[in-house]
Each structure stands twice: as C-alpha cells, then as structure tokens.
Amino acid sequence: MNRVNVSAVHREDSNQCSLCDQWSNHKVPGPFNRTYYRCKNCELIFVDPSDFISEKEELRRYDLHENNSDDEGYQTFLKKAVEPALLYLNDEMQGLDYGSGLNKVLSLLLKEQGIKCDNFDYYYHPELEDKKYEFIFSTETFEHFTDPKKELEKIDNLLVEGGYLVVMTKTWISEERFEKWHYARDYTHVSFFNVETFHYIAKKWKYRVLENIRNTVFILQKSN
Secondary structure (H helix, E strand, O other): OOOOOOOOOOOOOOOOOOOOOOOOOEEEOOHHHOOEEEOOOOOOEEEOHHHOOOHHHHHHHHHOOOOOOOOHHHHHHHHHHHHHHHHHOOOOOEEEEEOOOOOOHHHHHHHOOOOEEEEEEOOOEOOOOOOOEEEEEEEOOHHHOOOHHHHHHHHHHHEEEEEEEEEEOOEOOOHHHHOOOHHHOOOOOOEEEOHHHHHHHHHHHOEEEEEEEOOOEEEEEEOO
C-alpha cells in the first residue's frame, strides 16, 4: 500500500540524520544490501542516499499499484486513518491528502462525509494550491520521504495553527527484527519511523500527539 511522495533533494552526507541532522549514527542490518542508519536522537532509521532508486524506477513501481476507488479492500485500509480522524473534522474544514497517489481515494472517502479535501502527489498531482489547510492526511507516504525534515517543514507551512496532521505509516520495533521486516523489504521505502520519532516531531514542530492507534496511525494537532 505504497504512496507516492519522494523529495527531489538528497542529502550529500549519508551519515547525517535526514530528519534531525544528528551526526554519528550507527548502521543497522537491513535487506537488499542497502546501508541503513539509526539515529540516536530521533530514532529514525534511514537509507543511505547512495542506495536510493531513481525517480524513473520509483514511478515505474508505483504505476503497478492498483489502488482504485472501487477496491473495497483498499478503502477499508484507508479507513483505518479516516475513521478515527473524523472525530476531529467537520464539513466546514478544508483538507489536503499529501501523497494522494493516482486515484485520490482518500479524498473521495472524505467527500462521502461531506468533507472537502484537495490532493497533492509529486508524480500524479504535482500542483499545490497557495492556501492553508485545517487538516492534512499523509497515508503510507512518510516512509517514502528521502528528506523527511524538508517534507515536514513543507507540511507544517501548509497547516493552520490548531490544524490536524493524520499520518499512517508502520513503525519499526527493534533492530533485531528490522532486516526481515516486510516494510523494509520495499525498495521505495527509505525512512522508517518509531513511536519516539513522532514524539520528536511533535516537540520539534510544536504539535500535540492526540492519538496513537496501534503504532500505525498518528493524529497530531498543531499548537496555537
């Protein structure tokens, strides 16, 4: 269930954390002979930029996905993020799906609830309107960020004070299990978050973590 969202800018120094800029991070064993580092400050595990696949290859892999609006299984998957977020949303809000993929399924689910949601995707819907949003969804997108710090700054600038950020991504549990973890065995996944990483994000960008649902869906509110 991958989402399209990759930064065009790669950091030159592979050992510097791509989220918090921490140096001297240690290597973690992982699949595909890629080099992975674990940040001792924010607990992000990230792939060495030299092991990123090309954007052309990445897009080719995304084009194979069949995340269609009439796929009930995919709708059920997205509802894991949508349904708990509805507690905080209403039909007067304007939102954004950041990393929507080709078929804009999440915004269609919100439309059924009378809630407006724009779409942004680096490959399929690259035009981003010049406005602020009351909520932003980012489902199965964070793991594709080659420069998560840059992406989070962009998301933060798009969100109004008091607005909600809803993130769905699987979180890593231990270094020992990482190498065989199915989430790491996807060449398009380059950033792997931990529960503590979201606490770092909340502190850094001044958010409150309102919900942590099975260490997979996180709902954060931007401070006023």
